[in-house]
Amino acid sequence: MTAASTADNDASGPDVLAAIDMGSNSFHMVVARLVHGEIRTLEKMGEKVQLGAGLDQYNRLTEEAQERALACLSRFAQRLKGMPPGSVQVVGTNALRVARNAHQFMNRAEEVLGYPVEIIAGREEARLIYLGVSHTLADDAGRRLVIDIGGGSTEFIIGQRFEPLELESLHMGCVSFRNRYFPDGKITRRQMDNAVTHAEQELLNIRRHYRAVGWQSAVGSSGSIKAIASVLASLKITDGTITRDAMLELRKRLVDMGKVDKLGDLGVRSDRQSIFPAGFAILMGAFQSLDIPEMAFADGALREGLLYDIAGRIQHEDVRERTISALQERYHVDQAHGAAVEQTAVAAWRQVANTWGLNTDSDEEVLRWACRLHEIGLTISHSQYHKHGAYLLRYSDLPGFTQQFQRDLATLVRGHRRKFAAAIFEGLDPEDTRRLRYLCILVRLAVLVQHPRNLEPPPEFRLQARDNGLALAFPAGWLDDRPLTRADLQNERDYLAKQDIVLELPDEH
Known part of the structure; x- marks a missing residue:
């Protein structure tokens, strides 16, 4: 474990942020202070957990791997104590994306940390990596290529200044390549050739497009590329710049050396020796496939990107x-209709949030955004459009969103109309099911109140919430003037009753 300066270590106000990146190879935490919009690092911690190496033949995390991870997180947790929930972000990457028992592990991790743990998709990981890298480099004009080799995936980004233009995450990493090509600790010419060829094959899908877009400079981030730059500098092959000629020279030396346990002679740390040839092979494949002449190393990576993402939300610059x-x-x-539904749902939410336990920022956000997007599926077909919309939100690459948040959005859109069936919430934890059922009811009621699509502001209705029920009251005469709305609400009462939820409506006249 390594730690940077611990100055201001006791600071725990809202200006102090923390991010944890649970990678396939290493877990990293960074704690920083937000000063005039800039991130100033207070402390860094990192451990080689090798979560990806703990996936068994059925893609389930072994108990041993989970225990390693939880022990690391317990050490991180001590530093996070007392920090507000909105200032801490914890994400998992490729190992948790593929682990079939990821949810079980995440529940255990949340108990240890005391903060939510979320999984991010590959392209969201790429976006955050670029955000972290771009804030640690000079604000130069021109496009840059950023490559980040992780334990289970490798991200490729082309961006300009602070904006990514192209994002891709390929399913190859130093842990998975180590297990496949260098499992015996030997480094032969054939093993290296096969690994480099595999990397080039993975890059075939993006090679033509990325080369057509082009870039003026190339930058690498994270441990594998940092280790390669460090070895090139210690051998005096270059000053730390990674060039094509230097990579060819290092490839020859690795094969001549023949064994990973000799890599200490090159200055490779003992905890990185087993994965060094694999990371090298992936980078070599990228150099050859994308025709990269040279590459610099940048300190920023996913965890710094997470910090800047948190900072953006605090400063109302939410991607x-x-x-x-x-x-x-x-x-x-239809944005005007979506805004009317949102206004109505939020008015309802404010009346029931405390009773139903829906008083977090995340609850309000998912409610607002689901209302704005509840009709997104109409672009595919009017028939079953709520299901089409849910599919789009669940499986699209949505910058800034975790997989869990996309699932929540999709659930609300899926359940905003027609039958209120248990299948809508299938596969969710009981706690998530309860929360999303309540939020879904609010969306459904808002959609019904705004069914006429006349963009009226919501009436001054009153809601009284109970555990499994809701009493709804409108201003005198309001429903009498709207018989179709009354009929909609009566149908809704029947839908909710099938899930043992009582909707009490104003007395009929």
Whole structure:
């Protein structure tokens, strides 16, 4: 474990942020202070957990791997004590994306940390990596290529200044390549050739497009590329710059050396020796496939990107808002109607949030965004459009969103109309099911109140919530003037009753 300066170590106000990256090879934590919009690191911690190596033949995390991970997180947790929930972000990457028992592990991790743990998709990981890298480099003009080799995936990004233009995550990493090509600790010419060829094959899907877009500079991030740059400098092959000629020279030396346990002679740390040839092979494949002449190393990576993402939300520069707006434009959503539904749902939410335990920022956000996007599926077909919309939100690459948040959004959109069936919440934890059922009811009621699509502001209705029920009251005469709305609400009462939820409506006249 390594630690940077611990100055201001006791600071725990809202200006102190923390991010944990649970990678397939290493877990990293960074604690930083937000000063005038800039991140100033207070402390860094990292451990080689090798979570990806703990996946068994059925892609389940072994108990031993989980225990290693939880022990590391318990050490991280001590530093996080007392920090507000909105200032801490914990994410898992490729190992948890593929682990069939990821949810079980995440529950255990949340108990240890005391903060939510979420899984991010590959392209979201790429976006955050670019955000972290771009904030640690000079603000140069021109496009840059960023490559980050992780334990289970490798991210390729082309961006300009702070904006990513192309994002890709390929299913190859130093742990998976080590297990496949260098499992016996030997480094032969054939093993290296096979590994490099595999990397080039993985890159075939993006090679033509990335080379056509082009870049003016190439930058590498994270441990594997840092180790390669360090070895090149210690051998005086270069000053730490990674060039094509230097990679060819290092490839020859690795094969001549023949065994990973000799890599200490090159200055490779003992905890990185087994995965060094695999990381090298992936980078060599990228150099050859993308025709990279040279590459510099940058300190920023996923965890720094997470910090800047948190900072953006604090400063109301939330990339998720841009994503929602882009979806509305792309799928021609009726934005005025979505805003009316949102206004109505939020008015309802404010009356029941405390009783139903829906008083977090996340609850309000998912409610608002589900209302704005509830008709997104209409672009595919009017028939079953709530199901089409749920599919789009569940499986699209949505910048800024974790997989769990996308699942929650999809659940609310899936359940906003027609039958209120238990299948909508299938596979969810009981706690998540309870929360999303309540939020779903609010969306459904808001959609019904705004069913006429006349963009009226919501009436001054009153809601009284109970555990399994809701009493709804409108201003005198309001429902009498709207017989179709009354009929909609009566149908809704029947839908909810099938899930043992009582909806009490105003007395009929």
